[in-house]
Amino acid sequence: MRSATLASALALAARVLLVAATPTPTEPEQPCKRASLPTVTASGNAFWTGKTRFYVRGVDYQPGGSSAMKDPLADTTVCLRDVAEFKELGINTIRVYMTDNSANHDTCMNALADAGIYVIIDANNPLYSINRYDPATSYNHEYLQSVFATIDEFIKYDNTLAFFSGNEVINDNITSTLAARYVKATTRDMRQYIGKRGYRKVPVGYSAADVSQNRMQLANYMNCGTDDARSDFFAFNDYSWCNTNFVTAGWNQKVRNFTDYGLPIFLSEYGCITNGRDFGEVAALMSPEMTSVYSGGLMYEYTLEENGFGIVQIPSPESPSVNEKEGFAKFAKALSANPAPSGDGGFTSTTKAVACPTKDADWLIDTTLLPAIPEGAKVFMKDGAGAGPGLKGKGSMNAGGSSTGDASPGSGTTTVTPTSTKNSAGIATIGAIDKAPLILTALVFVLTLSGTLLL
Numbered sequence: 001m002r003s004a005t006l007a008s009a010l011a012l013a014a015r016v017l018l019v020a021a022t023p024t025p026t027e028p029e030q031p032c033k034r035a036s037l038p039t040v041t042a043s044g045n046a047f048w049t050g051k052t053r054f055y056v057r058g059v060d061y062q063p064g065g066s067s068a069m070k071d072p073l074a075d076t077t078v079c080l081r082d083v084a085e086f087k088e089l090g091i092n093t094i095r096v097y098m099t100d101n102s103a104n105h106d107t108c109m110n111a112l113a114d115a116g117i118y119v120i121i122d123a124n125n126p127l128y129s130i131n132r133y134d135p136a137t138s139y140n141h142e143y144l145q146s147v148f149a150t151i152d153e154f155i156k157y158d159n160t161l162a163f164f165s166g167n168e169v170i171n172d173n174i175t176s177t178l179a180a181r182y183v184k185a186t187t188r189d190m191r192q193y194i195g196k197r198g199y200r201k202v203p204v205g206y207s208a209a210d211v212s213q214n215r216m217q218l219a220n221y222m223n224c225g226t227d228d229a230r231s232d233f234f235a236f237n238d239y240s241w242c243n244t245n246f247v248t249a250g251w252n253q254k255v256r257n258f259t260d261y262g263l264p265i266f267l268s269e270y271g272c273i274t275n276g277r278d279f280g281e282v283a284a285l286m287s288p289e290m291t292s293v294y295s296g297g298l299m300y301e302y303t304l305e306e307n308g309f310g311i312v313q314i315p316s317p318e319s320p321s322v323n324e325k326e327g328f329a330k331f332a333k334a335l336s337a338n339p340a341p342s343g344d345g346g347f348t349s350t351t352k353a354v355a356c357p358t359k360d361a362d363w364l365i366d367t368t369l370l371p372a373i374p375e376g377a378k379v380f381m382k383d384g385a386g387a388g389p390g391l392k393g394k395g396s397m398n399a400g401g402s403s404t405g406d407a408s409p410g411s412g413t414t415t416v417t418p419t420s421t422k423n424s425a426g427i428a429t430i431g432a433i434d435k436a437p438l439i440l441t442a443l444v445f446v447l448t449l450s451g452t453l454l455l
């Protein structure tokens, strides 16, 4: 009886695996060859493509700003227009703050890969994020479902460089510091999800606001404790380089303070605008004074918005062309005059944890304990996140949180669809790399099934 059940379970396993590994006849032809770049890995305190040190030399990219609620990587007109400009700039990375995890990104991600450009994706968006003033409530399974669905959507592309687990959630030295526990828990969950789903180990880390009082504490907090809860890198925003130089800007201190940090670091936003946009930051970032600790940075920002930082003006959202502002040529020149250094840049080969910060006037967290993953989100680790909610709906902020237990069924479990239908539909559009988690899922399914039958 037992062995018969086991044998049939194994036969079923073999069939499921065969189905998983064989393209179905109805699978549509790929429109074009999938472009490919060597993947970026984090090792020691640096990033790498193979044995070559990788430096982020990029821009922040969100046409229309966050209020437009638009994913530029899902709009072919917008994306292809801007990829042509990116090539002119000579960048190798863009960061996108807001993406639609229900949309297809093949065309744009391939065009970027063709242009040699990597993408750093913020896994949050205004609808699905941690609320800095009510972090416990906003850390819930609907939030994580969206975060994980964003991972599912972008991890299949070789040119996805990294994921941000949060952006400027902590923005002062008072109340918002308490939200750091939930950002760190999200980082932990994202890294665990990537591992459990058998995905490529795309680095996950936080993008910190430029808060001078607790920058070090926050950085140390994200890199302390057990390995499963530590980030893969740290990034912060910095606008201090204004009519100035390495020492006056205090960047020498920022090198000194982060020497021995034990993880890759880069600037997730930089670019003072009161200095005529000379982009002296680029020379500093590529110099031996910084490369032993920093791995480049992202200039804020590509499009000109109300805040006046952009280097191209876009006449209308779908406009086929852009107007390059003065800063465009200056930034391109700064990049070409300061290429990525050859050699290893004086990196540190060991990765290590640092001591957790203790509570003080600028850092209010008094525990190293992290919130547990919301009960309703555990299933995603095994079954996948299912279809993403995109940039619509009521969002997750009020869906309930860890402190009150999991959200009640009435508060939105219907939006959670952790089924295998996404996976089987996914085969058609996703390349071979995405079949590993499917095969794992099939195995888990069959083993669970046989376990059930044996009982």
Ligand SMILES: *[C@@H]1O[C@H](CO)[C@@H](O)[C@H](O)[C@H]1NC(C)=O
Pocket (backbone or CB within 6 Å): 212, 215, 216, 250, 253, 254, 257
């Ligand atoms: C460097 O660290 C010291 C000591 O923690 C701190 O007082 C200083 O503000 C830090 N400097 C920068 C630029 O972060």
Ligand SMILES: *[C@@H]1O[C@H](CO)[C@@H](O)[C@H](O)[C@H]1NC(C)=O
Pocket (backbone or CB within 6 Å): 173, 174, 213, 361, 362
């Ligand atoms: C926050 O920073 C300000 C300015 O440095 C300081 O006066 C204050 O004591 C700090 N802490 C709190 C809890 O406000």
